[in-house]
Amino acid sequence: MVGMIFDIQRFCVDDGPGIRTTVFFKGCPLNCLWCHNPESKKSVMEQYSDTGETIGYHASPEEILAVVLKDRDYFAASGGGMTLSGGEPLLQGAFAAELLSLAKTAGLHTCVETCGFVSQEILREILPYTDLFLYDIKAAPDMHLRYTGQESGRILDNLDFLYRQKAPICLRCPIIPGVNDTGEHFSFLSSLQKQYPRILGMELMPYHNMGVGKAKRLGEPEPFYRENPSPDQIRDWREMLS
Numbered sequence: 001m002v003g004m005i006f007d008i009q010r011f012c013v014d015d016g017p018g019i020r021t022t023v024f025f026k027g028c029p030l031n032c033l034w035c036h037n038p039e040s041k042k043s044v045m046e047q048y049s050d051t052g053e054t055i056g057y058h059a060s061p062e063e064i065l066a067v068v069l070k071d072r073d074y075f076a077a078s079g080g081g082m083t084l085s086g087g088e089p090l091l092q093g094a095f096a097a098e099l100l101s102l103a104k105t106a107g108l109h110t111c112v113e114t115c116g117f118v119s120q121e122i123l124r125e126i127l128p129y130t131d132l133f134l135y136d137i138k139a140a141p142d143m144h145l146r147y148t149g150q151e152s153g154r155i156l157d158n159l160d161f162l163y164r165q166k167a168p169i170c171l172r173c174p175i176i177p178g179v180n181d182t183g184e185h186f187s188f189l190s191s192l193q194k195q196y197p198r199i200l201g202m203e204l205m206p207y208h209n210m211g212v213g214k215a216k217r218l219g220e221p222e223p224f225y226r227e228n229p230s231p232d233q234i235r236d237w238r239e240m241l242s
Ligand code: SF4
Pocket: 028, 029, 030, 031, 032, 034, 035, 036, 037, 038, 040, 041, 086, 087, 088, 115
């Protein structure tokens, strides 16, 4: 079995506990206006127009695990492990499940970052091999289609499913200036915290515009752009949620 990924990053500290190796899967079912990883969205290999660099390659779960295991001493010392991200890792469900299963057999801590727009069957399949879900909440239901290209119903249903299965979940919430930095959106996030009190945390993910340059290099028309938020703005957002 092989899957398509576009990067493996070692020594990550923002993708779950401890020091982690993050595997970036290619392909995503959403099309977020502000996407910071535009090279992850298509499920096929592509090239940057300026350098000709190819994005995406095939690898087996065993090949990926061999790279991940290089840092197992760092994982053990820091409480880290392997994180699957993307793109949407569960779009390649069988491949992701196999990689997670191998990682657990090797004794690693595993995280899956998901947008939640995936089948419930694959969530059920990976539950025994996933120590933490980093679950994205991008927009309230009335804005979700406009900003991500999909309705939020399946995402919220899957969150409810994982919660009822007692899965460890941390919510990740991108905040985009001029899009979802509104009182209504923060009220929606607060309502989720009340609805799901056992959730392990809610992280605000302030917008950054590093995706713009990559989108231009991919030849995408007029990429979405905002100024990066200031530290004061980010502090205000955190206060709105507390
Ligand atoms: S879910 Fe993530 S990778 Fe997919 S389009 Fe949205 S920001 Fe980009």
